[in-house]
């Protein structure tokens with residue numbers, strides 16, 4: 020039966036105004052105005068920037084203080100994230116550890132794992148990749164073939180992951196692995212391992228994308244020994260654990276702000292006298308942006324309340340990715356005469372990354388299937 024979705028209006032608390040000002044002041048100091056900001060959150064990393072952000076308490080903001088976290092709310096975290104992305108800050112090094120690995124360890128990890136990994140993550144010193152996709156296995160994650168068999172004191176891991184963002188610079192990859200042979204229940208028998216990317220039996224090979232950057236990789240595991248204390252949660256429960264990360268992964272402002280810098284440069288470029296076509300375009304893009312932002316803040320409110328808004332998150336990702344992917348092309352068609360090099364460079368960089376916006380983190384088709392199921396239509 021059809022079930023509707025509700026996005027309750029959530030007001031950002033008054034204390035987030037001062038926090039927003041603080042982040043802006045920090046960014047004005049930390050970022051070089053002559054350097055081109057990222058027009059895709061996925062492309063810029065800086066160890067110094069991540070460490071400076073950690074020093075301000077803006078990584079692991081919602082985690083308990085006992086692990087180095089800030090004990091703050093999801094809405095406060097939202098404001099910091101939004102400002103970082105809107106400014107095009109180089110956040111990529113710590114991004115996954117902050118958004119996904121930390122919350123997952125807090126939920127399923129052992130006390131020892133939390134004590135070991137969370138404090139260095141909050142300091143911006145420890146970085147994680149996500150190891151889900153495999154050659155021939157992206158959308159249909161249940162068919163992964165990377166597997167591990169039990170040995171004395173741990174597991175022996177073999178197989179390969181692909182499209183692993185940041186594996187060439189990160190410390191660990193949180194890897195979904197088959198620990199029991201496939202059975203009738205396709206989702207049973209998988210486990211999550213923390214694998215050291217610097218292990219001598221792990222090989223990381225860069226893959227170039229359209230822009231020529233190699234920010235994702237294929238990662239090979241050849242008889243990698245994974246000690247028992249690097250297994251996250253219950254062996255066999257990996258599927259359920261991975262699924263619980265999805266609301267964090269899919270609803271944030273990074274799912275609609277990837278091309279925001281193009282809009283900023285465009286508005287600077289057309290200045291105070293946009294022609295009617297440019298005015299209409301800016302109005303249309305801002306209207307969509309404001310709507311997406313409101314929906315995304317609403318989901319941050321649900322996460323704050325301990326809910327698991329998977330369908331709402333999938334909807335935001337689908338709408339947001341469609342928006343951020345279309346934006347550079349719409350702007351290209353309404354370019355003023357004689358655009359500056361800064362405008363062109365920002366647009367070019369974004370156009371080369373835009374095809375990935377609707378793939379990474381789950382494709383459009385997969386999201387739409389999930390939304391249909393969540394609405395009771397499948």
Ligand SMILES: Cc1cc2nc3c(=O)[nH]c(=O)nc-3n(C[C@H](O)[C@H](O)[C@H](O)COP(=O)(O)OP(=O)(O)OC[C@H]3O[C@@H](n4cnc5c(N)ncnc54)[C@H](O)[C@@H]3O)c2cc1C
Nearest residue numbers: 149150151152156157158182183184375378379380382384
């Ligand atoms: C920039 C970028 C970064 C990434 N980073 C990571 C990462 O860090 N870690 C990681 O694990 N993965 C990562 N990925 C991989 C990403 O999650 C996969 O590309 C994605 O899940 C799709 O899988 P696939 O590429 O194997 O395509 P496929 O699953 O082979 O899909 C091919 C096409 O078929 C469609 N399709 C597939 N199944 C169905 C279906 N049942 N119904 C309708 N249509 C269907 C898909 O929508 C798609 O259009 C990244 C990808 C990109 C582009």
